[in-house]
Amino acid sequence: MxxxxxxxxxxxxxxxxxxxxxxxxxxxxxxxxxxxxxxxxxxxxxxxxxxxxxxxxxxxxxxxxxxxxxxxxxxxxxxxxxxxxxxxxxxxxxxxxxxxxxxxxxxxxxxxxxxxxxxxxxxxxxxxxxxxxxxxxxxxxxxxxxxxxxxxxxxxxxxxxxxxxxxxxxxxxxxxxxxxxxxxxxxxxxxxxxxxxxxxxxxxxxxxxxxxATYSKILKKDDGRINWSRPAEEIERMVRAFTPWPGTWTMWPSEKLYRIRIDQAVWEGEEAPIGSPGYIWQKEGMPLLVKTGKGSLAVTMLTIEGKKPVPAAAFVRGYPDIVGATLV
Missing domain, CATH: 3.40.50.170 (Formyl transferase, N-terminal domain)
Incomplete structure (x- = not known):
């Protein structure tokens, strides 16, 4: 043959x-x-x-x-x-x-x-x-x-x-x-x-x-923007699905507007004591928690645009005023 x-x-x-x-x-x-x-x-x-x-x-x-x-x-x-x-x-x-x-x-x-x-x-x-x-x-x-x-x-x-x-x-x-x-x-x-x-x-x-039949689409950068009013479990899946592209990201309005990419995170059932979705809080052993529409997202690795990825604890040490801020 x-x-x-x-x-x-x-x-x-x-x-x-x-x-x-x-x-x-x-x-x-x-x-x-x-x-x-x-x-x-x-x-x-x-x-x-x-x-x-x-x-x-x-x-x-x-x-x-x-x-x-x-x-x-x-x-x-x-x-x-x-x-x-x-x-x-x-x-x-x-x-x-x-x-x-x-x-x-x-x-x-x-x-x-x-x-x-x-x-x-x-x-x-x-x-x-x-x-x-x-x-x-x-x-x-x-x-x-x-x-x-x-x-x-x-x-x-x-x-x-x-x-x-x-x-x-x-x-x-x-x-x-x-x-x-x-x-x-x-x-x-x-x-x-x-x-x-x-x-x-x-x-x-x-x-x-x-x-x-169900359909997927071509992913664009904007598909990775986080809506913090969604449940933490859903946002955590988004982080796992969209790393490395298009990335899962949010904005932090500080002395200037920072774009932050969430590289690793786990979802927590515990609700933040105060604040609206996007509010950043802490508890023991979890230096960076974000309030969502249901539960909280415990961020473990993140990146400011143009910088290298860093663990959450190191990020908070470098940018302590992020605690108490609200991501958008």
Whole structure:
């Protein structure tokens, strides 16, 4: 049997375990499609996405891994247009595999490979379609999530399900990075288990129940702003879901207006004795408590914009007048 000609679409770190698993199992893609380099950091240095960075490293002669016998083309199209469709058609691909690519792939490109397009999505579809399913699982207090491999169509995360694997969320303190890494690894394992049967056309995909669909969205900086009238338990989930991006933040009107990012926190059932939501108080062993709409948020690590993260006790020593202030 001729080798299956695969093209891999992926950009972020979530895609890396799946790409590595393909190569380890001798499904070396002919090409990897990833988003263009972007400016990053305070100095706006042009930076390659994680997938490109890794592919460059493993295909450089000095660091090439044994499985790589031929060059893997890296494609970074600005637009997925007719020119790109023609370029990718020249590979005569059998299959596209997509993981955290970050762009909508149009139908004329989805129709190119003989075996269709598989997408590795970090939720149990149809729950949490869209670009931020991991954050939504934490934010909504889900007790279970997982990974779905679906056959892509032109609608967002809408195509029929090929297989999935559940992941119980037994740790109610799990943070985004931990859940992200667990799901990325689970997706890679599920992909290599499923691929042989898919290539042999032994799997019949099952349509999603669209009546049960829920949706996540592209997260923006403003999504991380805290509304202190919400319950402490909800705000604590927000901190775990939105670290590192978009961050969970608030404003402290002192002698000047400070933007403060809450990096770590736990929720307390105890109510503040006085004050309105956002009021900062203390009790023994807890140097920085914030009154909320229900209960208090015990902040353990925080950052003033432009500074380094510091523990709450050190922060209060440096900014003692924050106690008794009200965050907005």
């Amino acid at each position: 001729a080798a299956t000609k695969i093209i891999f679409f992926g950009t972020s770190a979530f895609a890396l375990p799946s790409l590595k698993a393909l190569i380890r199992n001798d499904w070396v893609p002919l090409a990897v499609v990833t988003k263009p380099d972007e400016s990053a950091g305070r100095k706006q240095v042009l930076t390659p996405p994680p997938v490109k960075e890794w592919i460059t490293r493993i295909t450089t002669p000095a660091t090439r891994i044994p499985m790589i016998k031929e060059e893997i083309k890296t494609l970074q199209p600005e637009k997925l247009n007719e020119d790109f469709a023609l370029q990718i058609s020249h590979f005569k691909p059998d299959l596209f595999i997509v993981a955290a690519y970050g762009k909508i792939i149009p139908k004329e490109i989805l129709d190119i490979p003989r075996l269709g397009v598989l997408n590795i999505h970090p939720s149990l579809l149809p729950r949490w379609r869209g670009p931020s399913p991991i954050q939504c699982a934490i934010l909504n207090g889900d007790t279970e999530t997982g990974v779905t491999i679906m056959q892509m169509d032109e609608e967002m995360d809408h195509g029929p399900i090929i297989t999935n694997n559940k992941l119980p969320i037994t740790n109610n303190k799990i943070i985004y990075t931990e859940l992200h890494d667990s799901l990325a690894q689970l997706g890679a394992e599920l992909l290599v288990e499923t691929l042989p049967q898919w290539i042999e056309e032994k799997i019949q995909p099952i349509p999603q129940d669209n009546t049960k």
